[in-house]
Amino acid sequence: MMSFQHRRVLYQGSFFILFLFAPVLDLLRFDLTQGYLILFGAPWTLGLDDYLAGRIDHQQMALNILLRVIAPIVLLAIVFLGIAWRWGRLYCGWLCPHFSVVETINQLVHKASGKQSLWDKKPGPPYYPDGRPALSDRRYWLLAMPLALVFAFLWAVALLTYLLPPADVYRNLFHGTLTHHQALFIGVATTVLFLEFTFARHLFCRYACAAGMFQSLAWMSNRQALVVSYQRARARDCAACPSFCDHVCPMRLKPRTIKRLMFACTQCGQCIDACETVQRDNSQGSLLQWIEGQQALQADGSQGLLTGPAAMDKLNKSAPSHWEAVAKVSTVK
Numbered sequence: 564m565m566s567f568q569h570r571r572v573l574y575q576g577s578f579f580i581l582f583l584f585a586p587v588l589d590l591l592r593f594d595l596t597q598g599y600l601i602l603f604g605a606p607w608t609l610g611l612d613d614y615l616a617g618r619i620d621h622q623q624m625a626l627n628i629l630l631r632v633i634a635p636i637v638l639l640a641i642v643f644l645g646i647a648w649r650w651g652r653l654y655c656g657w658l659c660p661h662f663s664v665v666e667t668i669n670q671l672v673h674k675a676s677g678k679q680s681l682w683d684k685k686p687g688p689p690y691y692p693d694g695r696p697a698l699s700d701r702r703y704w705l706l707a708m709p710l711a712l713v714f715a716f717l718w719a720v721a722l723l724t725y726l727l728p729p730a731d732v733y734r735n736l737f738h739g740t741l742t743h744h745q746a747l748f749i750g751v752a753t754t755v756l757f758l759e760f761t762f763a764r765h766l767f768c769r770y771a772c773a774a775g776m777f778q779s780l781a782w783m784s785n786r787q788a789l790v791v792s793y794q795r796a797r798a799r800d801c802a803a804c805p806s807f808c809d810h811v812c813p814m815r816l817k818p819r820t821i822k823r824l825m826f827a828c829t830q831c832g833q834c835i836d837a838c839e840t841v842q843r844d845n846s847q848g849s850l851l852q853w854i855e856g857q858q859a860l861q862a863d864g865s866q867g868l869l870t871g872p873a874a875m876d877k878l879n880k881s882a883p884s885h886w887e888a889v890a891k892v893s894t895v896k
Contacts, residue, residue: 575663586724647778656829675703687810692840719752808834
């Protein structure tokens with residue numbers, strides 16, 4: 564059976580491919596040369612030309628605007644925010660083509676420096692949750708930076724095909740005959756995206772993405788929504804763990820804190836997987852788990868399951884680290 568994370572990566576990869584090829588297949592794009600939206604191969608117009616030519620009246624034009632603009636936007640917003648209201652930022656963690664780039668580059672940066680982000684103050688634990696050594700090698704920078712540039716270029720070209728006929732864009736690109744405006748768009752977009760992918764990946768998701776912000780607002784308004792909970796009563800079980808749940812989070816959040824401080828959680832579940840791995844020999848299982856409904860309401864009201872990481876940090880400092888013990892044993896051997 565496919566694991567939780569493998570399934571999520573499959574969804575992310577599939578949606579990334581869809582993002583790149585949707586304009587090529589005429590599934591969705593806005594053609595600036597024609598001045599209308601193309602949806603599933605058919606033009607999605609308001610009938611403005613017919614209205615100006617007198618072939619339709621005011622009432623028909625108003626009905627077109629209602630049915631072809633207002634109603635679809637409202638319906639899409641209801642579905643999008645409804646999903647977020649109940650399950651959180653599922654689009655971000657499971658589909659978003661930007662977040663898949665964030666996680667991919669994070670992994671390479673971690674291999675190069677021991678940190679997922681340039682802004683992390685110090686490297687993460689020298690071991691993975693399953694005990695394998697987390698060795699870093701600066702040579703991975705030679706892969707991380709070019710890959711960030713490749714992703715930025717792919718994004719820039721894809722965005723342009725959402726606005727201009729994809730056949731023209733790719734033909735001009737392959738033959739080196741891009742128009743001035745096409746080359747300028749791709750050049751500027753690639754530069755901006757490369758800088759964003761390099762320096763502000765998760766920061767953009769947390770503070771600048773409108774889609775993510777609206778999902779978070781919808782999720783925060785529902786006290787019974789799906790949320791990662793922490794079993795405070797078992798805090799001592801965290802003493803031997805160097806906060807793997809914090810270090811694996813691609814958004815650089817602290818999963819053992821209260822919900823309002825997990826505002827940008829993408830429901831990727833990596834913190835839960837890390838905790839399950841660390842506690843695999845514990846009969847009580849993971850200290851982090853999904854809860855929703857009445858359980859989430861009780862946790863939100865009492866903070867019995869959701870708490871800040873201060874207690875954990877204190878325990879981690881007061882108890883000998885499991886990984887330090889492993890290092891000592893290795894040294895003795």
